[in-house]
Amino acid sequence: MPPIIEAVRWDIFCKVIDNHGDAGVCWRLAAELAARGHAVRLWMDDSAMLAWMAPDGAPGVEVVPWCDPVPDLAPGDVVIEAFGCDPPAAFVARMAALSTPPAWLNLEYLSAERYVERSHGLPSPVMHGPGAGLVKRFFYPGFTARTGGLLREQDLAARQASFDRSAWLQRWGIAPAQARVVSLFCYEPAALPQLLDQLAQAAPPTELLVTSGRAAAAVRRHALQGRGALRLHFLPLLSQREYDHLLWSCDLNFVRGEDSAVRGLLAGVPAIWQIYPQDDQAHHAKLEAFLDWLQPPNDLRDFFRTWNGVVDEPLPALDIPRWRPTARVAFDRAQALPELASGLVRFAGERGRI
Numbered sequence: 001m002p003p004i005i006e007a008v009r010w011d012i013f014c015k016v017i018d019n020h021g022d023a024g025v026c027w028r029l030a031a032e033l034a035a036r037g038h039a040v041r042l043w044m045d046d047s048a049m050l051a052w053m054a055p056d057g058a059p060g061v062e063v064v065p066w067c068d069p070v071p072d073l074a075p076g077d078v079v080i081e082a083f084g085c086d087p088p089a090a091f092v093a094r095m096a097a098l099s100t101p102p103a104w105l106n107l108e109y110l111s112a113e114r115y116v117e118r119s120h121g122l123p124s125p126v127m128h129g130p131g132a133g134l135v136k137r138f139f140y141p142g143f144t145a146r147t148g149g150l151l152r153e154q155d156l157a158a159r160q161a162s163f164d165r166s167a168w169l170q171r172w173g174i175a176p177a178q179a180r181v182v183s184l185f186c187y188e189p190a191a192l193p194q195l196l197d198q199l200a201q202a203a204p205p206t207e208l209l210v211t212s213g214r215a216a217a218a219v220r221r222h223a224l225q226g227r228g229a230l231r232l233h234f235l236p237l238l239s240q241r242e243y244d245h246l247l248w249s250c251d252l253n254f255v256r257g258e259d260s261a262v263r264g265l266l267a268g269v270p271a272i273w274q275i276y277p278q279d280d281q282a283h284h285a286k287l288e289a290f291l292d293w294l295q296p297p298n299d300l301r302d303f304f305r306t307w308n309g310v311v312d313e314p315l316p317a318l319d320i321p322r323w324r325p326t327a328r329v330a331f332d333r334a335q336a337l338p339e340l341a342s343g344l345v346r347f348a349g350e351r352g353r354i
């Protein structure tokens, strides 16, 4: 008999390091667990981003300030720390003091590398400090059935089916029939000037929807306005839901980091992922592992490598029609992967109090 799950209380800890991904992943997870009927406290050291990312909040999610002293709240049934952010010692002490401590999971970064299958689910006994005696377990998102899979809302297909692309694009003054529509969410790729040149010179015309922040600043350093076949649209910060609408409206999406990369896959159109660059070049191996999973044609593979600075070769020409089948297959495979929020519920149930 599967365990009967009722009124599960989750504490998710989120430390905002940089960019939007920490808040983005944690909010999406919190909202997904709440959509399954769970009560979620999302502890954040900086929740300012939620004002634009999730302006309507979500029923069942309570945002709690992660401050010092830690609010006097008893731990729930499951504690998730995102990306090894170390919940506050006082809270961990409260966990350890319970006769049945909560299940404690560390939600890790997304990667298609092989170590993910090996590490998914491994225990890490806490030897010292206020949590001594507790056991933390690693939970890895990933791209195979033996990982935690990807976050995928239950109503995603219905939302996509009822989405009115033309109406959405019209709001930005874009008539899609006359142009290809591309979104840009990136850091500062060295190949960006090449991309802008290519789009300015090549037919058909391109409507480039540039997201707010680092991508917009990078574009503005090279082009203050469109030229040739390129028209630029600088977007405001969108809510996560509206960001999805952007991805669903485009013929090609440039995505980055972690959460938008998954959203790009789930949009079902070609997406170029700029992986969060790391000083030790760890993102190179991450990219190659993802490309092995994606199985793109050679020019698309080369595009990814140049865009991520892995090679210093010219950017191949965009060939969106030829890249579509790869995106469709990836979409189907992503749909078939384990769904992360449901997997977390099962995983915590098998090992913890629920």
Ligand SMILES: Cc1cn([C@H]2C[C@H](O)[C@@H](COP(=O)(O)OP(=O)(O)O[C@H]3O[C@@H](C)[C@H](O)[C@@H](O)[C@H]3O)O2)c(=O)[nH]c1=O
Pocket (backbone or CB within 6 Å): 017, 018, 019, 020, 021, 022, 023, 024, 025, 052, 053, 109, 185, 211, 212, 236, 237, 238, 239, 240, 241, 243, 256, 257, 258, 259, 260, 261, 276
């Ligand atoms: C552009 C845009 C993004 N978003 C959301 C989508 C995502 O949830 C979030 C962006 O997060 P990501 O795609 O992960 O990219 P990011 O680069 O912002 O975040 C990164 O942060 C680093 C600290 C991590 O190490 C990286 O792995 C990654 O998570 O912002 C909006 O809601 N509105 C917008 O207008």
